[in-house]
Amino acid sequence: MKKNILKSIFLLAITSILLASCVKEDDYVLPTTRVPFYQEEFQDIQHDTNLDLTGWTNYAEVGTKLWKERIYQGNGYAEFNTYGSGDAVNIGWLVSPGYDLTGYENPKFCFQSAQNFVSSDENKLQVYVSTDYDGVNVLNATWTEVTAKIADKNTTGYKFIPSGEIDLKAFENQTIYVAFKVTGSGTNTSLDGLFEVDNLYIYTSK
Template sequence: MKKLNIYSLIIALLAVIVISCNPLQDDIDQIEQNLTIVKDVEYTLTDDDYETLDEICGCTGFGNFGSEEDVKANVPTILAEQFPALGLGSSAVVTYDFFRGFNDDVDVYLDVVDDLRYELGESDYAVGSAEAGDAGFFNNTVTFEDNVTAILNAGVTTPTDGQIVAVTYEKSDLAYSDINFTSAYSEDYTSITDLSASSFQLFDLEGTQDWHKYVSSYPYEAARMSGFSSGNQPNTDWMITPAVDLTGFDNAELRIQHVLNFLGDGVFGTDIAIRVSTDYDEVDPATATWEDLTFDVEPAGDSWDPVDSKASLAA
């Protein structure tokens, strides 16, 4: 009987131990839950992250993703590695590089027959504000979304039904008030009555026509050269500005408003061009090295309408 009683006692103890484990596990679970960190984070993928992911998925060999599917499938791996303590309820805003060329979702729209690619110029940004036009970008206060309708209504003058427009534009987080615009040289021709008496150098190398001051009824004031006089007349003429010191200007630009009409079969940049030189001796333009400037917007050559263009002088 004693043996039976001892055996019964052991069973009873075992029963007590088993039953006592349940509240203990509940306490452990509660402690682990209380230790979980819930946080919102922001993270930008690094070169090391892309190398790690490429070893896993082979999808970031060029330091960027090529599909949204790869992003969704593999970015969580990096987040788990960088933020192991974060638990359920946390969120992350992740910045990553994406190569649009592999994005079939976008190519569906860009490859259609009636597509149109439209890259914003200075006059387009100026629709938002004068500051946006000067800066050449939208920001958080003057946004593309607020101005896209007006821009495309003005820029796409003959739209067709169902036409898709792919728009490229510049955006920055900079406030326009934080940008220091400094002019090294400017001329609006309003103070000039006689170009030959101005600071410009004029060279009439061929033909009897020459550069002269012009006032248009549009209205604008300008320096004008035309080879038309009772018919087309061959002319070679230069108008050269005074030397401009760009010391301290890391990203200088030439901004110009120009008009070009009756270009015909001529080519802007060849038959008529705007050039820059760093070795001109202010005596003979033929002895200098001149570089043709490339402008963001070129006049078509068939209108009296002024065209706003800019070219980089950073070099």
């Protein structure tokens, strides 16, 4: 389901380098080296439990479903699956800790996403950035949706795809929060697909 060739290399390296999958869809072709100053690979998790990593917010806006910690072949990732929830609507947010961009010129971020059983554009994963999230009240924050390549009904099931580089220049010298929001349904079979997120990296291109 996932290819993690470079993860083993990272464990042997003194510092982590930015995955090529952040900038192109080929499987882990080494790019010009980038050193992320923040990263989340979802490795310090427990399989099939509600995601509760330190600093992260796991919030159900509508319905009962929360993001889950999942492990496949030793590799962790976050998953939101509405199947079997019994809720007509499920909206779940996964919000990162605050990332301080002070002093980082021309910051960017990237991640990977995957889907399975998604058959409708209404069953979707969206990505947002906020600078005024208080760490508790998700819906009170101002969220700016960012443009990224995200897994949808047209992508291969369970195959992680790169988001491409997402420009954070507008947020320089501020603390940002990154949010992943899924909309789906546990009763409408055309909206009960699942989404997965992995390998979040924030870095500078200089």
